[in-house]
Every structure is written in C-alpha cells, then in structure tokens.
Amino acid sequence: MAVISLLDVRKDFPFFSQGLVYLDSAATSQKPKVVLDVMREFYEKNNANVHRGVYRLADMATQMYEAARKTVAEFIGAHPREIVFVRNATEAINLVAHSFGGSVVSKDDSILLTEMEHHSNIVPWQMLAKTKDAKLSFVPITESGQIELSAVRHGVSQKPKIFAFTHVSNVLGTINPAKEFIAEAHKCGVPVLLDASQSVPSMPVSVKDLDCDFLVFSGHKLLGPHIGVLYGKRELLERMEPFLCGGGMIKEVDFQSSTWNDVPWKFEAGTFDVPSAVGLASAIEYLNKVGMKNVMEHEQALARYAYDLLGKDPVVTLYGSDNRLNLVSFNVGDMHGHDVSTLLDQHGVCVRAGHHCAHPLMKRLGIPACVRVSFGVYSTKADVDKFMVALQKAKKVFGL
Amino acid sequence: MTDDLASEMYKEIILDYYRHPRNYGVLPHPDIVSHDVNTSCGDEITMQVLVKDGRIGNIRFSGRGCAISQASASMLTEFALGKSLEEVAKFNKESMLGLINIPISCMRLKCALLGLKVLKLGILQFIGEKVEVEDEG
Structure with a gap:
C-alpha cells in the first residue's frame, strides 16, 4: 500500500471536537473556524x-x-x-x-x-x-x-x-x-x-x-x-x-x-x-x-486507502474503478446500506447509504442502494481505520 | 446505542425474516395491490391481498430494502392473514412496533412502518374510505 502523505488541518475544524468519524463530505462538508x-x-x-x-x-x-x-x-x-x-x-x-x-x-x-x-x-x-x-x-x-x-x-x-x-x-x-x-x-x-x-x-x-x-x-x-x-x-x-x-x-x-x-x-x-x-x-x-492540488492528492489518497482495504474483504462489493476522486461506494454481503449505516453509527461513524439521489444510476448498476464513504480535506487515515473496525462489528451482527 | 442495543435491533428473528421472508411473492388475481417507497432511502414494498368474505384470504408482499423494512412487512403479512379488513385498517404505529418488538431509532421508524402504510392504503382504497394514512416517520 502506498505511503500516504497527508495534510494536517483538522485542528481548524471545530466540528471534530465531538469525536465523530465523519465520512460524508460528498454530501456536505464541515466548516473551518x-x-x-x-x-x-x-x-x-x-x-x-x-x-x-x-x-x-x-x-x-x-x-x-x-x-x-x-x-x-x-x-x-x-x-x-x-x-x-x-x-x-x-x-x-x-x-x-x-x-x-x-x-x-x-x-x-x-x-x-x-x-x-x-x-x-x-x-x-x-x-x-x-x-x-x-x-x-x-x-x-x-x-x-x-x-x-x-x-x-x-x-x-x-x-x-x-x-x-x-x-x-x-x-x-x-x-x-x-x-x-x-x-x-x-x-x-x-x-x-x-x-x-x-x-x-x-x-x-x-x-x-x-x-x-x-x-x-x-x-x-x-x-x-x-x-x-x-x-x-x-x-x-x-x-x-x-x-x-x-x-x-x-x-x-x-x-x-x-x-x-x-x-x-x-x-x-x-x-x-x-x-x-x-x-x-x-x-x-x-x-x-492549502492548495487545491494538495486537497486533491489528500482526498484521493484516502479514497485509495479505503478502496484497497475494502477490496480485501471477500463479502464487500465495490463499485466504480481506479479512476476515482474522493469517495468509495460499496455493499456488504446481503446487508442493506441502511443497516450498515445504522450499525456504523453506533460507533460514531457517519456514512451515507441509500440511492444517493441517483435512481437511474442505481438501476443501471442493478442495486437498490449502496454505502458511500467520502473524504474531505480534514479527513484522516485514522478515520478510515476506525471505519474499518466498525464495519467488522457491523458485519458480525449480520453473521458475516 | 451500544453494541448490545444494536444487536437487539438486528436480533436473530429480524435477520431471519429478512433472509427468509414469509409470504414473499405475488398473487395471481389479487383484489388489492398497493405500493409505496420511502423517498428518503429507496425502500419499497408492494402488498397484494385476496379478499374473502371481508377478510384477508391470502396476502403476499414484495419489495426491496433494509432488514427492518422487509422483516416488518413480512411479519405484518403473517399477522394480517385471516383478519378482517377493518381490523387490519385499525392497526397503528404502536401495534406495529409491538409486533416487531425491537428498539427503533427515529431515523428508522419509516422503515419499520412502510409495510403497514402500504397495506393500510390498499385496504382503505378497497373499502372506499378516503382516509389519510398518517406518516409516522
């Protein structure tokens, strides 16, 4: 796995003082002070x-x-x-x-x-x-x-x-x-x-x-x-x-x-x-x-890191290809996205699940819903790691 | 919610109904066909009912969605089978939550109640009552 050179700007974002793992930046971003x-x-x-x-x-x-x-x-x-x-x-x-x-x-x-x-x-x-x-x-x-x-x-x-x-x-x-x-x-x-x-x-x-x-x-x-x-x-x-x-x-x-x-x-x-x-x-x-080039590298590296980790899990289905910016969409076994999201939420991990306001695309992919993790400039490698731990616990509830 | 509570929401019986839904499918000549989706999440349920002497003679559901929505709909069909239409039409949020008997967060209430909403809408249309089914979520 590639070494990730990451930005360190989280201290600028008051939102994170509550300790949440926020992985829904493609929906809306947190704000710097x-x-x-x-x-x-x-x-x-x-x-x-x-x-x-x-x-x-x-x-x-x-x-x-x-x-x-x-x-x-x-x-x-x-x-x-x-x-x-x-x-x-x-x-x-x-x-x-x-x-x-x-x-x-x-x-x-x-x-x-x-x-x-x-x-x-x-x-x-x-x-x-x-x-x-x-x-x-x-x-x-x-x-x-x-x-x-x-x-x-x-x-x-x-x-x-x-x-x-x-x-x-x-x-x-x-x-x-x-x-x-x-x-x-x-x-x-x-x-x-x-x-x-x-x-x-x-x-x-x-x-x-x-x-x-x-x-x-x-x-x-x-x-x-x-x-x-x-x-x-x-x-x-x-x-x-x-x-x-x-x-x-x-x-x-x-x-x-x-x-x-x-x-x-x-x-x-x-x-x-x-x-x-x-x-x-x-x-x-x-x-x-910060520099938009750095922002892109940072968010892309995190998406790549999450994509590679998820790809190692045999019950995870990934969507899309290597050509990706700052997010990863997936499904886990026969779990519905909302069940994954609800269970991750128990561990303070916020992810988007559902149709992502893209019904025609979901039909094209042949799935009713999927889970999405997306990254912002303030996201960290530790966020991905915490998400992966929570995902294992969620899978366990469904016996996967 | 702790790990324990999470697994209570997804306890064995819910997962069993999710993976092996009872009364899943379609009927050849249903008297009632009703369908709805949760716009926020995309869960969808169709209910089909064969009415016999004012009672639910046969019932099937189909759809896609989370474990809570699908298991709740399946449990509801088992409960409704053989009951009078009026009786099922009176079934409400509390009785539905009693039926599935798991702790439900606000965000997931719509999932748990979708099957009931669909079935009640179908029944009310069938008996010609114009009643707004309350959207509990």
Whole structure:
C-alpha cells in the first residue's frame, strides 16, 4: 500500500471536537473556524443590504459582496461578471434549464445527459422536455462506471440542444475527462453545462481550461455556507432572459414593463445572501492556502486507502474503478446500506447509504442502494481505520 | 446505542425474516395491490391481498430494502392473514412496533412502518374510505 502523505488541518475544524468519524463530505462538508468567524463578524459589524443603501455601511457590504464574487471567479478561472450567486447547484441548473434551455429547445429536440447524473441534473431537464415536447437522451456508462469518449461523440453527433453532465460522479467517484467531452460537444456545436458539485470542492477546476459554457457548484460542499454558484459564458448570460424576477434584477420598472439589470445581477432577484457569499469567499481563501492540488492528492489518497482495504474483504462489493476522486461506494454481503449505516453509527461513524439521489444510476448498476464513504480535506487515515473496525462489528451482527 | 442495543435491533428473528421472508411473492388475481417507497432511502414494498368474505384470504408482499423494512412487512403479512379488513385498517404505529418488538431509532421508524402504510392504503382504497394514512416517520 502506498505511503500516504497527508495534510494536517483538522485542528481548524471545530466540528471534530465531538469525536465523530465523519465520512460524508460528498454530501456536505464541515466548516473551518475562519469561515464561521467571518460570517459572524459580517452579521456583527457589516450587515447591511447591498446595491441599495448609500450610507457607508451599505457601501462596505456591497464591496464585500462583489469582492466575494471576484474571489469565486478567480478560483475557477472566470470573470466576476460571469458568476451568478444562487441558492445551490440545483437552483443553478434550474436557472440554465429555464433561461437558456427554454430559448434553445423546441419540439422534438433532444437534451443530452449521462447515466451517472444526480437527480438535480436530470429532473430540471425532464421538466423542460415536458414543457417543450422534447426528449432526453443519455450517454451510457460502462460496466466499470466510466463514460467513453466514443459514447459522448455519438451522443453529441445527434445534435442535442445542450449536453449536461457531471464532472465527478457522486456515487462512483469517477472523474470524467470533461475537457475532452466538452471539446467533442463543441465540434458539433453543442453547448455544455458541467455539474461540478463534486469536483470544485476537491480538485483544481478552471472554466478557462475546460471551456464549458455553464458550470455549477454548491458552497456547502466547499467548506462554505449554503450558497450556490452558476458560471456562464458572458455572451450566453447576456442573451438569456431572467429566471426569478423582482428587486435587484431590474434597471427600470414601469407599470407595464421593466428592463433588466446587467449580468450577473439580472439573475439575482431579491435580497442577496451576502453573509453566505462572504463566507464562501473565506472558504475559498482557506482552500487556496492549502492548495487545491494538495486537497486533491489528500482526498484521493484516502479514497485509495479505503478502496484497497475494502477490496480485501471477500463479502464487500465495490463499485466504480481506479479512476476515482474522493469517495468509495460499496455493499456488504446481503446487508442493506441502511443497516450498515445504522450499525456504523453506533460507533460514531457517519456514512451515507441509500440511492444517493441517483435512481437511474442505481438501476443501471442493478442495486437498490449502496454505502458511500467520502473524504474531505480534514479527513484522516485514522478515520478510515476506525471505519474499518466498525464495519467488522457491523458485519458480525449480520453473521458475516 | 451500544453494541448490545444494536444487536437487539438486528436480533436473530429480524435477520431471519429478512433472509427468509414469509409470504414473499405475488398473487395471481389479487383484489388489492398497493405500493409505496420511502423517498428518503429507496425502500419499497408492494402488498397484494385476496379478499374473502371481508377478510384477508391470502396476502403476499414484495419489495426491496433494509432488514427492518422487509422483516416488518413480512411479519405484518403473517399477522394480517385471516383478519378482517377493518381490523387490519385499525392497526397503528404502536401495534406495529409491538409486533416487531425491537428498539427503533427515529431515523428508522419509516422503515419499520412502510409495510403497514402500504397495506393500510390498499385496504382503505378497497373499502372506499378516503382516509389519510398518517406518516409516522
């Protein structure tokens, strides 16, 4: 087994003082103290509504909000005007499906997805297809949970109006070669939305390098608070109609009609969640200090370590292949995932079990549920070891 | 919960019903077919009933899920067989928990009660009552 060179940042995360073994970071991440402090300080000292007041405090809050946008933009290689703050990645996909999809998809058109998508990257497109009388097609996955370039090539050659796919599978951990897929799509003139919910928190991601047309992710998986980010190429955002309407997203409002604000504010209706934007920027600054390359190496090494240990157990079935980021999904004998999870919980080990919001993928794998362990920057080798001990005890209850 | 309590929740009888479910399968011409899933975890149960003189003449369940949901559903079918529809329709959360007789955490209550929810919905539809089955979880 490879020697693991690991980061030592757990001391920065107050959550761990309670002694839990938290292995569900792909669902949501724990927060470093600095993020909590920054948000608290915002509420205590800087809280004012942005883009509205002319007093100094409001000006300061506005500056902090727009600085957060700049931090997010730099983090993924975008321009600040291409960053829209939303509630979460799901809302970002809904926004694109509605405002972009709504204008380019017509009757009998197709929308291309893959078999490994999270529900959040399926259902908004189903709604769009239903409204427009269009259809969905899916790029298949292989037995080992990979998507082959030839399958993508075939999919985009059918001229779908948009191709939306996940950068990293939340069930299999598979890292898709997004850059190649996007280039293939663009050769056929197909725009691409990349669901980066699992990748942005755990590996370096640059929209400039990938050349995706849209990219979405959630702050809460990224050591930050509950805020979502939509990246869109500026010329596309400019062309799109707003999604949610109200204050903030308008330039002028008359009794009968209104004109829209410039991007990205055109897509930010209502009072902004400034403290969360500021908190997200703080989380990104924290990750930048650690270095995203180091974060990736750390989380990948832990996943590899867990994968190898689990692979030695004859009653454990593993899903996916060696190409994985920071998680491992598996089943144990005839135990259902929830029974495994309940029994691990007795030993303070938190793991996700179930369908992972990916019913179609679970059907494709032919399983009703599975158990998933996923790692964050704060996870340790000792976490994996404690999990393995607890797993032996869980198996014993089922006589395995 | 300690190791002891954990193994009490998964005691021998639960594992036995999980691995060797009684009344598992489908009926050729059922009068009642009812199905539901736990959206949070994906457990699913289908109940099929043959009604004879207002009673449960025959009953089968099928589905997939955790040991608690499958064993509870199986135990329920054994209990319901031969009873009147009204009697089974009155069966509630407490009686179900009494039947399986294991400590159940809040998070797993939905699993333990899924079979009952499905069967009651099927019966109530059959006897034409529009009653909301309480979702105990």
